[in-house]
Amino acid sequence: MQALYDYDSYRIKAIELLEVESIKARRRADELDDGVAQIINSDFFEYRENHPGEQFDVVIGNPPFIRYQNFPEEHRTRAILMMQSLGLQPNKLTNIWVPFLVISASLLTENGKLAMVIPAELFQVKYAAETRVFLSNFFERITIVTFKRLVFSDIQQEVVLLLCEKEVQENRGIRVVELEDMEALSSLDLAAIHQLETKDLAHDSEKWTKYFMETEEINLLRSVREDKRIALAKVIMDTNVGLVTGRNDFFMIDAKTADKWGIREYTRPVASRSNHFKGIVFNSSDLEANIVNQLDCFLFLPPDVDFDQLPPVCQEYIRYGEEQEFNLGYKCRIRKRWYITPSVYIPDGFALRQVGDYPKIIINKTNASSTDTIHRVRFKTSLAPELIEVSFLNSLTFAFSEITGRSYGGGVLTFEPTEIGELPLPLLLPGTDINFAAIDNLIRERRITEVLDIVDEALLIRQLSYSIRDVNKMRSIWEKLSSRRQNRK
Numbered sequence: 269m270q271a272l273y274d275y276d277s278y279r280i281k282a283i284e285l286l287e288v289e290s291i292k293a294r295r296r297a298d299e300l301d302d303g304v305a306q307i308i309n310s311d312f313f314e315y316r317e318n319h320p321g322e323q324f325d326v327v328i329g330n331p332p333f334i335r336y337q338n339f340p341e342e343h344r345t346r347a348i349l350m351m352q353s354l355g356l357q358p359n360k361l362t363n364i365w366v367p368f369l370v371i372s373a374s375l376l377t378e379n380g381k382l383a384m385v386i387p388a389e390l391f392q393v394k395y396a397a398e399t400r401v402f403l404s405n406f407f408e409r410i411t412i413v414t415f416k417r418l419v420f421s422d423i424q425q426e427v428v429l430l431l432c433e434k435e436v437q438e439n440r441g442i443r444v445v446e447l448e449d450m451e452a453l454s455s456l457d458l459a460a461i462h463q464l465e466t467k468d469l470a471h472d473s474e475k476w477t478k479y480f481m482e483t484e485e486i487n488l489l490r491s492v493r494e495d496k497r498i499a500l501a502k503v504i505m506d507t508n509v510g511l512v513t514g515r516n517d518f519f520m521i522d523a524k525t526a527d528k529w530g531i532r533e534y535t536r537p538v539a540s541r542s543n544h545f546k547g548i549v550f551n552s553s554d555l556e557a558n559i560v561n562q563l564d565c566f567l568f569l570p571p572d573v574d575f576d577q578l579p580p581v582c583q584e585y586i587r588y589g590e591e592q593e594f595n596l597g598y599k600c601r602i603r604k605r606w607y608i609t610p611s612v613y614i615p616d617g618f619a620l621r622q623v624g625d626y627p628k629i630i631i632n633k634t635n636a637s638s639t640d641t642i643h644r645v646r647f648k649t650s651l652a653p654e655l656i657e658v659s660f661l662n663s664l665t666f667a668f669s670e671i672t673g674r675s676y677g678g679g680v681l682t683f684e685p686t687e688i689g690e691l692p693l694p695l696l697l698p699g700t701d702i703n704f705a706a707i708d709n710l711i712r713e714r715r716i717t718e719v720l721d722i723v724d725e726a727l728l729i730r731q732l733s734y735s736i737r738d739v740n741k742m743r744s745i746w747e748k749l750s751s752r753r754q755n756r757k
């Protein structure tokens with residue numbers, strides 16, 4: 269900012285909706301300039317509408333991050349119409365930083381440059397797919413500055429600085445600069461940034477997480493994607509959400525609570541958190557251990573009959589729930605009988621929805637189901653489930669998991685069922701010499717590196733003939749992306 273004020277020939281226009289904020293900006297500008305900045309107290313989109321054709325050499329912005337529904341109707345309508353006139357189709361999930369960004373871009377002169385504070389979800393969310401395509405077509409060079417530590421700890425949202433240039437003479441493409449924290453910005457070596465390799469911008473809607481990789485790494489994963497021998501997980505299994513109780517603290521209970529109310533015989537075993545699974549198999553002794561440890565393993569599920577016909581112990585527990593008004597919550601209210609949780613089926617396996625270290629599939633050897641914190645899996649092939657879940661634990665699938673899943677700060681990687689389905693999953697051939705019980709034990713002891721060594725060797729090197737060098741590269745991609753994510757707490 270200081271640099272802009274250093275040129276007093278600059279004419280700066282700043283637009284801010286709230287009067288109090290615009291007064292702050294005015295004060296700040298007064299400290300720096302001698303009247304070159306004009307602070308306008310207005311809706312940005314309305315200002316734009318009233319000043320068609322006005323262009324700028326540089327746009328700098330720190331837009332609000334607000335979901336579409338929460339943005340005031342009149343500003344939203346204008347913003348959406350303007351985006352449509354640029355050929356974009358925003359939907360209900362669009363966050364309001366999107367129109368601020370693309371409309372600002374459209375205000376630039378031929379050699380214009382743009383700098384904005386943007387949530388890092390630009391890299392990965394579906395609603396920004398169209399924006400990624402727009403930016404990659406509109407700008408010749410994009411530089412993204414990311415921070416290893418969260419910049420605004422109070423909003424718990426990872427942000428990046430997005431720097432875009434319309435016309436450049438060299439180094440076209442995209443590059444990512446990773447800094448430790450905000451302080452590192454002041455000592456940023458601009459000359460060094462110009463030496464950084466720019467990667468070709470793919471003009472498609474793919475996630476940008478891949479640009480954290482070197483060109484060689486991107487190319488390796490692209491070639492793996494084209495390897496016809498490797499199917500996506502969805503070919504082998506269906507992944508669906510877990511059951512929705514509508515009120516976990518009423519429906520999901522531990523053994524003590526079930527016994528206190530005398531309702532244990534009216535419950536079903538259900539896994540409700542990732543920590544219910546220790547290994548890659550969930551068997552009756554795991555379930556028993558969870559019960560003994562007083563985890564919330566039981567779903568209250570009385571007979572599906574009218575209240576009057578229910579056993580008295582169930583009536584009593586339901587009455588307690590009604591006293592707490594749990595029956596009035598939306599999910600419960602819309603049911604025929606609020607206390608009957610639907611869709612309590614027993615899956616072949618589970619897939620974690622949120623992972624800290626790495627994704628995994630867990631075979632279900634019990635009669636347990638899961639709540640919607642854990643996805644339910646049904647295998648579609650006659651292959652032994654053990655073969656599928658061990659196959660999952662390889663460096664290639666892990667590398668892709670970091671690109672396919674999403675992380676919003678906090679270190680956790682989240683998968684929707686469709687995203688589990690999109691993971692490339694090479695499969696061990698039946699008869700491969702692998703000791704499943706030994707792998708399960710290693711996982712329980714959290715010795716994932718040893719597991720990867722075993723599965724990579726059998727599956728990627730011996731069976732699929734990938735070179736040791738390529739497999740090491742897949743491993744290092746996974747390690748790099750996952751430690752980058754986990755450090756962002």
Ligand SMILES: C[S@@+](CC[C@H](N)C(=O)[O-])C[C@H]1O[C@@H](n2cnc3c(N)ncnc32)[C@H](O)[C@@H]1O
Nearest residue numbers: 283284285286289310311312313330331332343
């Ligand atoms: C992330 S804050 C940035 C505040 C300050 N300019 C800064 O950089 O520290 C986003 C600002 O955008 C303003 N804002 C929200 N909607 C707006 C709109 N439709 N037009 C102009 N400004 C808006 C908010 O009032 C808020 O001050």
